[in-house]
Amino acid sequence: MIRVFLKWGALAALVAAALYLILALYVQHEFVFAMLFLVLTASAVAVFVSKRLYAHRYIFPAIAGMGLFVIFPLMYTVGIGFTNYSASNLLSFEQVNENLLSRTYQSEAVSYDYKAFEREGGYVFYLEGEHQALVTPPVDLADGETRAPVFPADAMPEGEPLAIRDIIQLRQSLSELKLVTDDNRELSQASLRSFAAIHPQFTRHDNGTLTNNQTGETYFPNHDTGFYVNAEGQKLVPGWTVNIGWDNYVKVVTDPSISGPFLQIFVWTLSFALATVLFTLALGLVLANLLQWDQIRGKGFYRTMLILPYAVPAFISILVFKGLFNQNFGEINLVLEGLFGVRPDWFSDPDLARTMILIVNTWLGYPYMMLLCMGLLQAIPRDLYEASAMDGAGPINNLFNITLPLIIKPLMPLLIASFAFNFNNFVLIALLTGGAPDIIGASTPAGTTDLLVSYTYRIAFQDSGQNFGLAAAIATAIFIVVGALSLINLKLSKIKV
Numbered sequence: 021m022i023r024v025f026l027k028w029g030a031l032a033a034l035v036a037a038a039l040y041l042i043l044a045l046y047v048q049h050e051f052v053f054a055m056l057f058l059v060l061t062a063s064a065v066a067v068f069v070s071k072r073l074y075a076h077r078y079i080f081p082a083i084a085g086m087g088l089f090v091i092f093p094l095m096y097t098v099g100i101g102f103t104n105y106s107a108s109n110l111l112s113f114e115q116v117n118e119n120l121l122s123r124t125y126q127s128e129a130v131s132y133d134y135k136a137f138e139r140e141g142g143y144v145f146y147l148e149g150e151h152q153a154l155v156t157p158p159v160d161l162a163d164g165e166t167r168a169p170v171f172p173a174d175a176m177p178e179g180e181p182l183a184i185r186d187i188i189q190l191r192q193s194l195s196e197l198k199l200v201t202d203d204n205r206e207l208s209q210a211s212l213r214s215f216a217a218i219h220p221q222f223t224r225h226d227n228g229t230l231t232n233n234q235t236g237e238t239y240f241p242n243h244d245t246g247f248y249v250n251a252e253g254q255k256l257v258p259g260w261t262v263n264i265g266w267d268n269y270v271k272v273v274t275d276p277s278i279s280g281p282f283l284q285i286f287v288w289t290l291s292f293a294l295a296t297v298l299f300t301l302a303l304g305l306v307l308a309n310l311l312q313w314d315q316i317r318g319k320g321f322y323r324t325m326l327i328l329p330y331a332v333p334a335f336i337s338i339l340v341f342k343g344l345f346n347q348n349f350g351e352i353n354l355v356l357e358g359l360f361g362v363r364p365d366w367f368s369d370p371d372l373a374r375t376m377i378l379i380v381n382t383w384l385g386y387p388y389m390m391l392l393c394m395g396l397l398q399a400i401p402r403d404l405y406e407a408s409a410m411d412g413a414g415p416i417n418n419l420f421n422i423t424l425p426l427i428i429k430p431l432m433p434l435l436i437a438s439f440a441f442n443f444n445n446f447v448l449i450a451l452l453t454g455g456a457p458d459i460i461g462a463s464t465p466a467g468t469t470d471l472l473v474s475y476t477y478r479i480a481f482q483d484s485g486q487n488f489g490l491a492a493a494i495a496t497a498i499f500i501v502v503g504a505l506s507l508i509n510l511k512l513s514k515i516k517v
Contacts, residue, residue, distance in 0.1 A: 035065060049112055056092055060084055094499065101268055101493035107486035109246045109259040116260045120248070123221035125234050126210050130217035135181035136190075143190075145199065146176050147207070147215055154201070161193040170199045170207070187212050230256070268493035277463035282475075282494070284459065289471045292377065293442040297435050299382040304389025309415075309423070311390075312397055330387030338451040341380045368457050370468035377469055381448055385438070392434060396427040440505045444498070449474040464490070472498050 038061040045054035067073045067080045103109075111119065132147035132154065142158035147170060155173035159165055187194070191212070199207040199215060210216040222230045222239075230239040230248055239248035239256055247259040272282050307326055311319055329337065344352050345366045357363045366376045404422050413421070449455060455467030455474050464487070465478035472494065480491035 031065075031068065035061065049115065052096065056088070060088065097492045097499075098496050099492075100489055101496050102263055102265060103261050103489050104246050104259075104264050104267075105261050105488045105492070106490075108257050109261050111258055111260050113241075113243075113260040116248075116258055117224065119258060120222050120230060120256065121220065121224060124218045125221050127217040127219060130205065130207070131210065132207065132215050133213055134215050135176070136187065137177045137179050137181055139177075143182075144177050145170075145215075146173060146181075147199070148176075154199075156199060159197070161190060161197070164193075166196045167198045167200060170201055172202075184212065264489070268490045271490065272493060272497075275463070277461060278490075281459045281462040281464070281466035284468070285466060285470050285472055285475050288374065288468070289443060292374070292381075292445075292471065293439045295378055296381050296385060296442045296445075297439050299378065300385035300389045300438070301393075301431075301435065303382060303386040304391075305393045305419075305423075307386070307390045308393035308397055309419070311394065326390060327387045329383055330391075334384055335447060335451055337384060338380065338448060341376075341383075342452055345376050367453060370457055373453055373457065373469045377448065377452060380452060381442065381445070384448075385442075388438075392431065393427065396430060397423070400426050436505055436508055440502050443471070443502060443505070444473045445471060446473045446477065450477075 038057060042054050042057050042061070045051075045057065064080065064084070067076050130149075132149040134145050134147045137144045137146065139158045142160035142162075142165070144158055145156045145168075147154040153173045153176075154170040155177065156168045156170050159168045182190075194209045197209065201207065205217055207215040208218040210218070219233055221233060223233055224230050228241050231237070232239070237250050239250050242249050243262055244264075245255075245259070246262040248256040271278055273279055310316065311323060311326075316322070344350050347353060347363065347365055347367060350366075353363045353366075364372050366372050400423065405418055408418050408422060449469060449471055453467070453469045455465070455470035455478060457468055459466045459468055464475075465482050466475055467478075470478065476491045476494045476498065479494065480486060480488050
């Protein structure tokens with residue numbers, strides 16, 4: 021009985037905590053996340069309470085984790101790709117209204133310089149305007165008094181006014197103080213030495229329009245662009261997030277300042293991933309064959325030394341190479357200048373920058389291919405090479421007629437996986453070149469060495485507009501390409517999907 025009570029009590033406590041979280045997200049206008057946790061909570065209760073779903077209890081945590089950390093982020097990213105979500109359109113329509121209606125402006129006609137005098141029971145404020153002087157009774161700021169009347173004054177109070185350093189110490193209390201004139205005008209602190217009439221910047225009307233009380237202009241909500249605009253088309257920032265359909269995807273294809281760099285980066289991404297696979301495979305296979313040569317002694321030492329690039333963390337190796345390729349002080353340029361009298365501009369010339377990236381990535385990736393090839397070479401019968409030798413075939417013939425045909429099929433899924441990994445090799449680009457040199461004429465941050473993944477990152481987090489919607493559209497395209505590669509990988513691995 022006690023065990024059952026504890027079981028249901030713990031379940032009730034967890035459900036109550038989950039419902040509290042859902043309610044908090046809903047209050048904060050995070051409706052998508054509130055719905056996500058509501059679905060997870062409801063499904064968890066159904067699985068752990070129903071006897072019919074008893075067997076699913078053991079797999080539910082894995083399914084819930086996949087939904088929370090894989091499926092939901094993917095769907096959320098795809099959804100953002102159909103919106104104008106950006107640095108200027110982050111908020112909801114209600115939040116934009118709250119932001120605009122909270123703005124104020126200072127009246128230039130009603131402004132007073134002031135001096136504060138310390139008195140028994142508080143502080144006396146003497147306000148001196150262009151046509152009028154005002155004075156307050158003692159205001160007790162220590163007790164949190166935030167409103168005080170002001171009356172016409174004939175002369176300044178006696179004594180020394182507070183110095184600026186004392187005013188600074190009282191700035192928090194002064195910022196909350198409202199001085200009310202005899203005609204019910206409110207004066208607020210406009211600076212350390214002045215009070216002024218503060219008015220709301222905007223007034224919202226029943227028809228949804230906003231009026232700028234300072235300029236008299238009227239702004240209309242445009243739910244197609246997500247901005248308040250006036251008759252001349254001028255926008256009020258911030259805007260709100262709206263659904264714009266396929267505009268982000270169409271922009272990638274039709275806008276020359278985006279489609280040009282995107283196509284160039286897409287071609288380079290494919291070329292980079294393919295060239296990396298070919299170079300690492302070629303170097304790894306050659307070294308694996310050399311290490312199989314019976315006449316070489318100390319194979320263990322050579323294997324250890326050749327695997328070291330794979331053992332060292334990639335980010336350390338990349339930063340070391342960045343120093344070695346330094347155009348002014350790098351050891352590579354010092355050697356090239358000493359031997360051939362040349363000093364290549366590795367980081368400013370697009371072709372040299374891409375060559376440098378391929379060199380570094382080949383160095384980082386060949387140990388993995390070498391290990392794979394060493395294992396596969398061990399499985400090839402030695403009789404084949406002996407028969408080939410009797411026919412007079414050399415090492416090159418053996419490589420293309422025996423070795424490659426026998427290892428390429430089991431290697432193919434791993435090569436596709438390597439291609440997919442290098443297709444999204446963000447760390448290499450971010451640490452080595454940062455995408456530079458930039459593509460001239462691009463309206464978004466785009467570099468000649470950017471991969472699609474680094475290009476997406478720069479659009480989302482380095483662009484002055486932080487166009488998350490466009491970045492999400494490109495990320496969706498990357499997902500489709502990588503997903504297709506993964507499907508091919510599974511097919512080649514003969515795994516049913």
